[in-house]
Amino acid sequence: xxxxxxxxxxxxxxxxxxxxMKEFITLYSTTEVNNALxxxxxxQFDHFIQKxxxxxxxxxxxxxxxxxxxxxxxxxxxxxxxxxxxxIEPVANGVQFVSxxxxxxxxxxxxxxxMSVTAxxxxxxxxxxxxxxxQSTLEEYDGTSPIHGMAFMFEAFLQVxxxxxxxxxxxxxxxxxxxxxxxxxxxxxxxxxxxEVWQIMxxxxxxxxxxxxxxxxxxxxxxxxxxx
Numbered sequence: 251x252x253x254x255x256x257x258x259x260x261x262x263x264x265x266x267x268x269x270x271m272k273e274f275i276t277l278y279s280t281t282e283v284n285n286a287l288x289x290x291x292x293x294q295f296d297h298f299i300q301k302x303x304x305x306x307x308x309x310x311x312x313x314x315x316x317x318x319x320x321x322x323x324x325x326x327x328x329x330x331x332x333x334x335x336x337x338i339e340p341v342a343n344g345v346q347f348v349s350x351x352x353x354x355x356x357x358x359x360x361x362x363x364x365m366s367v368t369a370x371x372x373x374x375x376x377x378x379x380x381x382x383x384x385q386s387t388l389e390e391y392d393g394t395s396p397i398h399g400m401a402f403m404f405e406a407f408l409q410v411x412x413x414x415x416x417x418x419x420x421x422x423x424x425x426x427x428x429x430x431x432x433x434x435x436x437x438x439x440x441x442x443x444x445x446e447v448w449q450i451m452x453x454x455x456x457x458x459x460x461x462x463x464x465x466x467x468x469x470x471x472x473x474x475x476x477x478x
Contacts, residue, residue: 415427
């Protein structure tokens with residue numbers, strides 16, 4: 251990647267990067283690149299970069315010494331991809347990500363435990379809600395009515411949303427976190443007649459732990475560890 255002024259000839263920018271690539275491949279083998287663990291392991295290559303940049307900073311004298319016909323043809327046949335403003339979206343902490351999934355900090359032990367119990371509870375809610383919805387409006391299954399079944403099914407859906415929010419990054423994850431927690435609490439209020447107090451406390455408490463785990467799992471704010 252090369253940064254240049256808007257009026258700089260694109261073919262020269264690609265020629266600059268291409269020249270650096272060829273020189274780097276000539277100087278360093280694949281084994282040396284794969285075994286490099288520390289940052290700035292190839293700092294000595296910066297001398298060639300600076301010298302080449304000085305040459306390309308004077309395009310008028312440079313174009314007479316380069317054969318850019320092949321590179322111009324390649325750029326014309328395979329034009330580079332252009333990024334639009336919609337491809338760049340601001341996210342938390344002022345960091346911008348371009349068409350990639352941002353990396354997040356590892357899930358805490360509380361998040362892993364809550365996610366495991368939530369998976370069991372959502373399966374139970376789904377089965378019980380499906381059984382309740384299969385009854386007619388005049389019948390009851392295990393003391394539950396179709397209204398309770400809808401509450402169970404919706405709670406299972408919200409629990410799936412919580413698991414997704416814990417695993418993946420979304421732009422409005424904080425708002426979605428509180429919405430899912432509020433929805434699960436309302437579902438338990440609707441199921442008050444068919445659940446024991448300890449069951450309601452378990453589901454609401456579990457949803458609260460999931461919401462807390464989602465809230466504390468932030469984006470990574472520093473680069474990867476290079477064994478420095």
